[in-house]
Amino acid sequence: MPTTLKDVALRAGVSIKTVSNVIHGNIHVKEEKRQRVLQALKELNYQPNLPARYLRKGRVGILSLVIPELRNPYFAEIAEAVIDAAAEQSYRVMLDFTSGTYEHERQAIEKLHSNLIDGIILNSLMLKAEDLHIQGNEKLPIVLLGEHSLDMEYDHVTFDNVAAAYAATTHLLQLGRRQIAVIGFSRQMQRETTLLRFRGYAQALADAGLSLQESLLVYTPTAYDRESGAQAVHTLLERQQPFDALFCFNDLMAFGAMRALYERGLHVPEDIAVVGFDDLEEARFSVPSLTTVAPDKRQIGTTAVTRLLQCINGPETHVPGTVTVPFRLTMRESTGFTPQ
Template sequence: MATMADVARHAGVSVKTVSNVLSGYPHVREATRERVRASVDALGYEINVTAKIFRSGRSGVVGLSVPELGQPYFGELADEILAAARRHGLQVLIEPTGFTREGELAALRVPRGGLVDGLIFSPAALVQADAHLLDDLGYPLVLLGEQMFSSSVDHVTMRNIDGAQAATELLLDAGRRQIAAIGMLHAETAGSAWLRYTGYSKALEARGIEVDTRLLGWADDAWHRANGARAMADVLDSGVRVDGVVAFNDALAIGAMYELQARGLAIPQDVGVVGFDDIEDSRYSVPTLTTVDPGRREIANVAVDILRRRLQETQRPGAERGSPVLYLAGMRIVERESTPRRSG
């Protein structure tokens, strides 16, 4: 019977690369992925999950469900979770849910087949009325993202309000007063956009500045670069003066910077821009992007650690489940070229 090492030799790659491909790791070159899959087929290699379950009662595989891997934040979060899981000897099966309720409900059903021991789950479409669906699933579940509803499930989240407030205060401290918020969503009243808007508005109100609705840039379809550019264009086309931008993620910020520069506005001299997420692209944009680091690596490490501890609890007969954990990751502002330098 072929082993993973046999597949690695046949494909001319490392055993780790084979593991990455079989685990659904997103950042493997397509040519390498195809070569590994061809070797798997040629050698008839099979992961004997059934035997592993029979021996230990567990598959050693955990699920990760995120809205989409095309958004850099979720792709980079998946990287961190994969790395954290490997340190604990776990493999990860990734399931994008497409920002749909149906996709998220399907992800919750997946572990019942026995191939996945537990699930790290980042919902975007479920609402408070769905909270009961998260209870008594029969497997450990760790939620990521906003605390959009109350439940008895472990939850690892970020400081959305604090982060957006700090981003806005950075621009206010630089003397900017006409600060646009890019990334508003009409349908949202509890998720990332609403929480980040809350932080933005709190910072303005603390300085005695009323929110000017003309400075709100709406991005209802998605938080991609194109949406940021369109939202920025809508704000500028309203005729309102803009000297600062708080974008609700880095992709929106990069799109907004493109639109500002296309109209001859200099960054940060004319308009200072702050993003959110500290994705890799923010280090290589022109200018480089000041952003909020929401503690992505910390979120990944803590989520995997909580799930691992819950899995250990299930292996101890009669062990009582500990109280649900609510963990808030730390955040920090990463200052780069898109905002004015602070004096001193």
């Protein structure tokens, strides 16, 4: 016979109500009891009747995660955190990616309706506020990720890009670097990511008494990839512009930049110190290992799921808001530090 809530309650020494609260993610359960219930669920291999549960609540048990791309490991790590957090609450995740274009983002939203999913976690780069008011999904709970907030009454999970870029630039300045080039600068400044990280960079220079130098800003295409980073280094060297440090707006561009520096006979960090952004797993294993800004990607994913389920489970009482998760600067060999 299948394991019941009563079986789990007896094994854990708690009430059936407590078991139900743990299964449904109720936060008002003492941690000691929660751990006993979780252990009993594992020992008894409890399998909830998900179709019946969702049918009773008028739900389908599926969340949608819409991200700009799959090739960038940053989004893959965010997706993994979302999927893990959703699974803990017995939800599955439907994944879609948009290449960061307006057309694809709008198509992704248009095809999502409440008969298919219970809510959306959306990392948009291009959508406008009115794009989310599509007939059929007006009432779908939505949590936004990233820098693009849309200025709407939705939960938004992000981190302080300005402060993070400021910390990265200040780190290079404290090493005595004064000619700090930027890779990832956009002439149009259309993406919030570019604007916010550039703002932090510029503020750090200003606070150090240094002025911006146009010749140290390398304009890159919209793709924040390794090839863009490599090409940016070649562009800098062709300008014959002296520089002693690189601040790359993501790790992928930093990896490409370090490869290009190697090919041109320059050493990291002796000749050029390099800082990236995202703290991808590859940053630990590159040669040299990469100093980088490390947003708490696990917390981003977990918080997004938590906020979305709060909205799903209590739309009348849930108050949307912005959650800013922490970051840290992880110092490694590319700026002269031995990894811990």
